[in-house]
Amino acid sequence: MSLADKRRVRAEVAWWCAHVGFWCVAVALEVLELAGRLTRWAAREGWYRPHISLAVAMSTLPAYWIGPTAGAATFAAMMLGRGAWLVRRFGRACGASSARALVPILFTLSRQHVRAARLRRRWRKLAAPVLRLGHGLTGEPPRLRAFEYPSPVRVTAVANVSATGRHIDDWLTPRMGDLRQLLGKPLHSVTVTEVRGHAGLARFSFRYGSPLEEVQPITALPDPLPGWAFFGLGADGEPAGVRLDLSTLFTGESRSGKSTSMWCYILSALEQWYRAGGDPVEFWVIDLALTEFHDIQPLTADLRPQFNSLDPERGLKGHRYATTQAQACQLLRLAMEEADRRARILTDKHQKKLHPSEDLPRIVIVVDEALRLVESRGDASIQRLGTEATMRLRQILTQHSKFGVSVIAGTQASKIEVLTHIRDWFQQRVAFSTATKEMTDTALGQGAAAAGANCHQLSPYWDAGRGFMHRDGHSGFFEMRGIYLTDDDTAVIGRGEIPDRLLARRGEKTSKEKTPGAVYVIWGAPDPAGHPDAEGVARRCLYVGMTVELDPADRWLDHLGGATREAGTRKKWADKVERIDVIAEDEDTGMPLTKRDAELLERRLVRLYNPSENDIRYLIETEYERELIALGGKMHR
Ligand SMILES: Nc1ncnc2c1ncn2[C@@H]1O[C@H](COP(=O)(O)OP(=O)(O)O)[C@@H](O)[C@H]1O
Ligand SMILES: [Mg+2]
Numbered sequence: 001m002s003l004a005d006k007r008r009v010r011a012e013v014a015w016w017c018a019h020v021g022f023w024c025v026a027v028a029l030e031v032l033e034l035a036g037r038l039t040r041w042a043a044r045e046g047w048y049r050p051h052i053s054l055a056v057a058m059s060t061l062p063a064y065w066i067g068p069t070a071g072a073a074t075f076a077a078m079m080l081g082r083g084a085w086l087v088r089r090f091g092r093a094c095g096a097s098s099a100r101a102l103v104p105i106l107f108t109l110s111r112q113h114v115r116a117a118r119l120r121r122r123w124r125k126l127a128a129p130v131l132r133l134g135h136g137l138t139g140e141p142p143r144l145r146a147f148e149y150p151s152p153v154r155v156t157a158v159a160n161v162s163a164t165g166r167h168i169d170d171w172l173t174p175r176m177g178d179l180r181q182l183l184g185k186p187l188h189s190v191t192v193t194e195v196r197g198h199a200g201l202a203r204f205s206f207r208y209g210s211p212l213e214e215v216q217p218i219t220a221l222p223d224p225l226p227g228w229a230f231f232g233l234g235a236d237g238e239p240a241g242v243r244l245d246l247s248t249l250f251t252g253e254s255r256s257g258k259s260t261s262m263w264c265y266i267l268s269a270l271e272q273w274y275r276a277g278g279d280p281v282e283f284w285v286i287d288l289a290l291t292e293f294h295d296i297q298p299l300t301a302d303l304r305p306q307f308n309s310l311d312p313e314r315g316l317k318g319h320r321y322a323t324t325q326a327q328a329c330q331l332l333r334l335a336m337e338e339a340d341r342r343a344r345i346l347t348d349k350h351q352k353k354l355h356p357s358e359d360l361p362r363i364v365i366v367v368d369e370a371l372r373l374v375e376s377r378g379d380a381s382i383q384r385l386g387t388e389a390t391m392r393l394r395q396i397l398t399q400h401s402k403f404g405v406s407v408i409a410g411t412q413a414s415k416i417e418v419l420t421h422i423r424d425w426f427q428q429r430v431a432f433s434t435a436t437k438e439m440t441d442t443a444l445g446q447g448a449a450a451a452g453a454n455c456h457q458l459s460p461y462w463d464a465g466r467g468f469m470h471r472d473g474h475s476g477f478f479e480m481r482g483i484y485l486t487d488d489d490t491a492v493i494g495r496g497e498i499p500d501r502l503l504a505r506r507g508e509k510t511s512k513e514k515t516p517g518a519v520y521v522i523w524g525a526p527d528p529a530g531h532p533d534a535e536g537v538a539r540r541c542l543y544v545g546m547t548v549e550l551d552p553a554d555r556w557l558d559h560l561g562g563a564t565r566e567a568g569t570r571k572k573w574a575d576k577v578e579r580i581d582v583i584a585e586d587e588d589t590g591m592p593l594t595k596r597d598a599e600l601l602e603r604r605l606v607r608l609y610n611p612s613e614n615d616i617r618y619l620i621e622t623e624y625e626r627e628l629i630a631l632g633g634k635m636h637r
Contacts, residue, residue: 153209162200226278240480251443252432295494517598
């Protein structure tokens with residue numbers, strides 16, 4: 001082969017290498033891209049089911065090692081497990097609390113499946129053409145998929161409506177009335193919302209009963225409105241609420257949802273203050289049932305001397321919270337004194353009515369079991385206390401609302417004569433399930449039962465939280481259902497915070513995201529043996545602590561004196577404190593301290609100052625701290 005030939009062959013080979021390589025890479029990329037698009041399309045259209053793929057992947061192992069039967073058995077077992085989990089979840093959504101309800105749960109769940117199958121059929125035939133959701137070229141309507149059964153009267157499904165090219169709210173929402181008509185009788189209503197994070201996907205909710213038959217979660221709480229407190233929703237989705245400046249009576253049988261609604265009132269009142277720029281509110285709580293409002297103690301903590309009296313019978317132990325009739329009388333007396341004080345302030349300012357401010361917040365007296373409060377049958381002391389409580393309650397209810405003092409009370413309608421007498425002092429009334437028509441009339445006013453408030457037909461077992469009330473500016477009675485709060489929610493509300501689930505729903509930062517840390521060092525009087533501080537004065541370090549509050553002084557006093565111990569101890573300690581240093585920022589960056597940094601700093605300062613009051617001392621650097629430092633925490637400042 002000549003040199004020229006060799007050169008030609010080499011050039012040829014090089015040409016092929018370059019081009020074949022190029023084509024291989026190009027084809028591979030194209031294939032990958034197609035596969036990606038296919039996966040994305042499958043996920044979006046609901047063809048891709050993660051739980052099935054997982055079960056298939058898992059069962060390939062036994063199929064490979066043991067045999068095809070073992071693989072099939074594994075697959076079946078996993079699917080069965082998932083089925084059991086779904087049934088259990090549905091049972092919970094129906095409010096079933098024990099496994100004995102399995103038969104009714106299975107019955108209801110099968111009914112939901114039948115409904116879904118019917119919907120699927122009718123959707124293709126009727127709905128899609130009317131809503132004009134078909135594909136532009138083929139006219140093929142989108143499939144209903146991802147069926148879910150969030151409650152016994154609701155079925156939801158997702159459809160891809162991007163082919164219409166129109167906005168869901170503009171295009172579909174107004175047509176939902178027609179859709180309900182078309183889909184036929186058992187349907188109660190249809191609503192549509194967009195699926196968050198997936199443009200073009202719409203979630204349809206088909207209801208087969210009044211929304212009042214469903215438990216309303218905390219996330220359904222209506223948006224706050226200044227001057228109002230909401231605690232539920234009506235059948236039409238309108239908020240059920242009362243005005244903060246008027247007093248409200250909640251009546252119903254035991255376990256009918258009164259206390260839950262009052263907690264919800266408190267939550268909504270706090271929200272309208274924090275978020276909507278509404279009236280500041282302060283809660284004074286009388287809880288003669290002892291358990292229902294126990295969680296509210298942090299919110300009612302009060303350092304004013306009148307709440308810290310040492311009286312064994314009437315002393316309130318540092319909280320605006322009364323659990324006995326005697327304490328309740330004391331609390332009402334303080335409320336009247338406060339009203340008198342406000343009256344004087346208003347006279348000085350020539351005002352007729354109080355406009356709540358941070359200094360003079362609206363006072364809401366929360367009374368659970370109001371009939372127990374005014375109970376006056378018994379020995380002499382009960383008679384005296386009952387009469388006193390009735391007198392004070394009447395005075396507050398009838399005269400002090402202009403000074404920003406209002407009352408919400410929950411009570412059973414058992415003593416008709418007593419309740420009728422008290423009821424008329426409340427301007428707003430809400431009734432939950434009652435035993436008889438007379439009790440409905442007692443709770444809401446004469447003629448309420450005849451006018452359609454069927455409280456006596458509700459059962460506390462199925463209908464807890466359902467009730468009737470007057471609605472501002474409407475005649476007749478408004479049927480509503482209270483929001484359901486769990487014990488965890490009430491514990492958060494009792495601290496004066498908004499539960500995370502609600503914050504997340506409102507699109508706000510949740511508590512986990514927003515609490516920075518801070519470290520505080522408390523110094524006592526100079527002590528020659530102590531550690532000299534920056535000014536060279538030898539001060540005694542009393543305490544080093546970590547907190548998420550920026551002003552920890554109260555917290556520190558609580559720590560030493562005990563919130564419930566006598567005021568004397570707190571005072572003694574307060575005198576000893578010379579200075580409190582709060583370190584809330586990173587020295588280098590000026591950023592708020594994270595909780596982790598605060599934790600590290602606390603340990604380090606405890607080691608450095610050896611404070612006399614810390615229970616825990618950190619003598620050596622722990623493995624944990626070293627780990628935290630390795631993760632980027634700061635130890636030295
Ligand atoms: N809005 C509601 N929706 C569903 N269930 C509720 C609702 N409110 C209360 N419940 C149920 O009823 C029970 C009793 O409520 P509670 O408010 O303590 O009643 P009451 O104070 O009238 O005795 C609660 O434990 C809860 O299970
Ligand atoms: Mg109660």
